[in-house]
Amino acid sequence: MLRFLYISACLVIVSDANQDHTEKLFIRQLPQGRTLAHFEFVTTWDTHHLMFNQAANVHHYGLFPKSLAEVMRHYGTQEVHLSLTQGMWRSRVWGFPPISAPLGAELWAWFLPGTNAECQWKGLVNAMSGLLCASLNFIESTATYQPLHSFKPWGAIVGNVSSSQLLRYASLPREAVCTENFTPWTKLLPCGTKAGLGSLLVPSVLYDTEYHSLGLHFTSECLNNDCSQLGVQLMQSLTVVFRPSLKTKLTMKSLFSKTLSSSCPVASKSKLLVCVTPELLDVTTPPSVWEEVGFGGVVTRWAVYDIANLTSGGLKFDINVHTSIGMPWAPSLLVHRFLTGGKAEHRGITTEMFNNGRTSLDVLYLTMVPWFCRLFLHTLKVTPESSRLYQHYTPAKDRVRPHTLELLIRVPPLSTITITTQFSPAYLKWTEHPSDAHHGFYINSAVATTVMTSCPNCTIPSGLGTRHREVMVRLHTEPLLVPLPTPDFSMPYNVLCFVCTVVAIGFGSIFNLTTRQLVPDIPGNKKAWTVFGRSIDRSIIARGVVLIAIAGVAAYTYLNPE
Amino acid sequence: MRLSCCALFIVSLWTVCKAVSSKSTHTNNWAVLVCSSRYWFNYRHVANTLSMYRSVKRLGIPDSNIILMLSDDMACNARNPRPATVFNNENKAINVYGDDVEVDYRGYEVTVENLIRVLTGRLDSSVPRSKRLLTDDRSNILIYMTGHGGNGFLKFQDSQEISNAELAAAFEQMWQKKRYNEILFLIDSCQAASMFKLFYSPNIIASSSSRVGEESLSHHPDTDIGVHIIDRWTYYALEFLEGVSPASQVTMENFASALPSDTPLLSGAIFSLPLLEKRMYDPPLL
Numbered sequence: 001m002l003r004f005l006y007i008s009a010c011l012v013i014v015s016d017a018n019q020d021h022t023e024k025l026f027i028r029q030l031p032q033g034r035t036l037a038h039f040e041f042v043t044t045w046d047t048h049h050l051m052f053n054q055a056a057n058v059h060h061y062g063l064f065p066k067s068l069a070e071v072m073r074h075y076g077t078q079e080v081h082l083s084l085t086q087g088m089w090r091s092r093v094w095g096f097p098p099i100s101a102p103l104g105a106e107l108w109a110w111f112l113p114g115t116n117a118e119c120q121w122k123g124l125v126n127a128m129s130g131l132l133c134a135s136l137n138f139i140e141s142t143a144t145y146q147p148l149h150s151f152k153p154w155g156a157i158v159g160n161v162s163s164s165q166l167l168r169y170a171s172l173p174r175e176a177v178c179t180e181n182f183t184p185w186t187k188l189l190p191c192g193t194k195a196g197l198g199s200l201l202v203p204s205v206l207y208d209t210e211y212h213s214l215g216l217h218f219t220s221e222c223l224n225n226d227c228s229q230l231g232v233q234l235m236q237s238l239t240v241v242f243r244p245s246l247k248t249k250l251t252m253k254s255l256f257s258k259t260l261s262s263s264c265p266v267a268s269k270s271k272l273l274v275c276v277t278p279e280l281l282d283v284t285t286p287p288s289v290w291e292e293v294g295f296g297g298v299v300t301r302w303a304v305y306d307i308a309n310l311t312s313g314g315l316k317f318d319i320n321v322h323t324s325i326g327m328p329w330a331p332s333l334l335v336h337r338f339l340t341g342g343k344a345e346h347r348g349i350t351t352e353m354f355n356n357g358r359t360s361l362d363v364l365y366l367t368m369v370p371w372f373c374r375l376f377l378h379t380l381k382v383t384p385e386s387s388r389l390y391q392h393y394t395p396a397k398d399r400v401r402p403h404t405l406e407l408l409i410r411v412p413p414l415s416t417i418t419i420t421t422q423f424s425p426a427y428l429k430w431t432e433h434p435s436d437a438h439h440g441f442y443i444n445s446a447v448a449t450t451v452m453t454s455c456p457n458c459t460i461p462s463g464l465g466t467r468h469r470e471v472m473v474r475l476h477t478e479p480l481l482v483p484l485p486t487p488d489f490s491m492p493y494n495v496l497c498f499v500c501t502v503v504a505i506g507f508g509s510i511f512n513l514t515t516r517q518l519v520p521d522i523p524g525n526k527k528a529w530t531v532f533g534r535s536i537d538r539s540i541i542a543r544g545v546v547l548i549a550i551a552g553v554a555a556y557t558y559l560n561p562e
Numbered sequence: 563m564r565l566s567c568c569a570l571f572i573v574s575l576w577t578v579c580k581a582v583s584s585k586s587t588h589t590n591n592w593a594v595l596v597c598s599s600r601y602w603f604n605y606r607h608v609a610n611t612l613s614m615y616r617s618v619k620r621l622g623i624p625d626s627n628i629i630l631m632l633s634d635d636m637a638c639n640a641r642n643p644r645p646a647t648v649f650n651n652e653n654k655a656i657n658v659y660g661d662d663v664e665v666d667y668r669g670y671e672v673t674v675e676n677l678i679r680v681l682t683g684r685l686d687s688s689v690p691r692s693k694r695l696l697t698d699d700r701s702n703i704l705i706y707m708t709g710h711g712g713n714g715f716l717k718f719q720d721s722q723e724i725s726n727a728e729l730a731a732a733f734e735q736m737w738q739k740k741r742y743n744e745i746l747f748l749i750d751s752c753q754a755a756s757m758f759k760l761f762y763s764p765n766i767i768a769s770s771s772s773r774v775g776e777e778s779l780s781h782h783p784d785t786d787i788g789v790h791i792i793d794r795w796t797y798y799a800l801e802f803l804e805g806v807s808p809a810s811q812v813t814m815e816n817f818a819s820a821l822p823s824d825t826p827l828l829s830g831a832i833f834s835l836p837l838l839e840k841r842m843y844d845p846p847l848l
Contacts, residue, residue: 130689
């Protein structure tokens with residue numbers, strides 16, 4: 001009886017659990033003739049990776065990528081978000097991005113309680129660096145942050161969410177993003193770049209754009225109301241802003257250099273959505289359905305094409321582009337950050353927050369500063385002071401951890417808040433400088449998070465067909481580049497040459513002159529040695545040997561100071 | 563029934579004996595391709611390495627058996643007029659960066675320490691599989707290095723150097739730890755022959771683009787991209803490799819004759835061992 005139960009339990013775990021894959025492509029016109037394309041590939045699985053029974057060794061992965069699930073399981077991660085971005089999202093003109101991402105790489109994760117999060121984090125960053133060909137292994141304790149209030153999990157989490165014990169966040173603005181990151185990302189898709197919406201992805205086209213962001217979001221989801229059953233979801237997103245086109249007509253070929261000719265056979269839903277709000281766009285190919293989506297208190301109209309029911313000739317659609325599209329409202333929240341102070345000793349970071357809306361906004365502002373920019377907390381000033389509702393600061397420790405500063409700022413309607421702080425750059429050891437030290441050192445993008453009831457500037461609705469009341473809006477500021485004082489890397493070599501020369505020639509000659517004893521050269525003097533045909537007194541040779549030995553020891557000591 | 567079992571047993575015993583007595587000591591191929599130069603004006607070194615990567619992949623070594631190290635990002639560099647592309651010829655016939663590329667060590671990760679660790683296998687336990695050289699004593703390895711060099715050293719990222727003594731010691735460690743069957747060591751840099759002068763481990767064939775005291779020169783610039791895009795030695799080596807397919811029966815002697823010294827190479831392409839006539843069916847060419 002027990003054996004039967006055990007076998008059936010194994011079979012339940014081993015049998016083909018429900019995996020589902022959907023893909024969506026949103027296309028929307030932005031001001032000044034730019035086009036936004038946002039891909040979302042979502043794979044869900046109703047088995048939770050961390051609940052795999054140790055007794056059951058076989059897991060049928062099917063649509064869900066095995067390489068990623070195994071990494072998540074091995075390092076006890078409940079939720080992981082990775083983004084690789086190139087270019088800058090211009091909020092002032094384009095509105096709010098579908099998923100905000102800073103320049104370079106950003107990785108944050110929530111771990112299982114009861115595990116050593118530090119060890120798991122180190123293993124996770126190395127595994128992800130191998131998986132996506134990115135140098136994420138440079139994320140060490142000096143680049144890792146644990147924000148207390150920002151970056152709460154998107155999905156269901158086991159553990160205490162109010163502390164940041166299980167959270168780790170890191171960002172690498174210096175990370176380059178290119179096809180070598182894109183290739184392994186496409187290999188995680190069930191249909192890859194062979195069929196469906198993935199077939200539109202051509203790297204040489206996607207990287208010749210103004211803004212490009214790859215996203216990997218792995219979350220745990222509740223499958224029922226009391227959350228007794230958990231499943232996992234992997235969302236792979238790609239957000240691209242194409243350069244302004246000189247043509248008046250926009251087609252699939254003009255955007256992606258390819259037409260859509262097949263659908264992904266394993267995708268349960270495959271949709272292409274084109275935004276027709278404001279109604280200045282003409283869509284010449286009739287869509288399957290017109291949808292009105294309410295998101296952030298604003299209703300937009302979308303032409304929805306069902307790719308799964310594609311005709312054999314392939315899908316071609318035409319939209320007419322009107323390049324004089326402006327934003328209906330100025331964005332309700334804008335954050336701008338910059339360095340002040342030039343090369344003076346006391347430099348500063350200034351942040352400006354603009355609220356162009358008619359309601360007051362409570363913004364959670366997270367500043368992350370590396371340890372070598374010594375932040376002076378007593379110089380932190382918020383103008384006006386009444387806007388600062390809450391502050392949490394974790395000071396840095398040299399070469400161990402960086403500064404984290406979280407502020408809750410109330411920004412009144414139609415006003416600007418200024419936050420300034422000063423810092424002093426530290427001197428790094430000469431071995432801590434990278435190869436191109438004169439490039440400078442990056443300070444991560446700051447993160448501003450707020451909740452809005454009305455979001456006319458949100459570009460892509462996160463859930464189609466639902467009506468959301470409130471929207472969480474996250475914005476990343478520009479990263480800052482700080483030139484630190486760099487040493488002259490050729491100096492050790494110069495000093496060595498100089499010192500050895502002085503010791504060998506100068507000191508030797510002076511020593512001889514002050515200590516030489518004139519001795520008459522009597523022929524047959526047995527004490528003299530012949531060197532190079534001349535007889536030299538033995539004591540002088542002995543002194544010469546001593547001098548060379550001293551010079552050698554001095555050179556050795558200089559080269560190895562410890 | 564018993565007779566057929568007997569016969570089967572004898573036949574299987576015979577085939578096993580035959581297999582054991584066969585002389586082949588080579589079962590798998592690996593490649594380590596290193597570009598050690600940073601900055602936009604060293605575009606040609608990245609193009610060299612990516613061209614070798616393309617050839618090696620085409621001739622059958624999969625990505626899992628290739629360690630590709632690029633010190634800088636040229637394809638998506640802000641200075642590149644054609645993003646996500648790297649060309650090795652002015653005619654821009656082939657985008658050697660391509661749509662399917664996996665770079666294992668990139669940017670600041672390409673250091674002398676990481677190279678020696680990869681070769682000798684002394685990596686931290688957290689280093690993922692794709693960044694490890696998992697060779698055994700039956701692996702033939704192609705090691706290709708390119709960059710700026712001098713008499714006895716190769717420069718890494720304008721801030722470090724690997725000396726010929728370090729490289730020779732690393733190869734000897736590999737031999738002692740049974741990490742290779744044969745190594746083909748190719749190097750394209752100035753005074754490249756000095757890099758294999760101190761090798762003392764067996765079963766290594768080395769080829770360089772110039773003699774000691776000589777410089778290796780680049781082949782031609784591209785006026786559109788604005789920099790020199792391929793080096794001479796690699797250009798002629800690629801010309802040769804383009805005519806090689808996985809079923810070819812070419813030999814080391816063919817390879818050597820395809821790299822003409824002095825004219826038009828303008829430097830001496832030399833080999834460290836006497837030329838051996840062996841079948842070249844995959845890089846490494848033994």
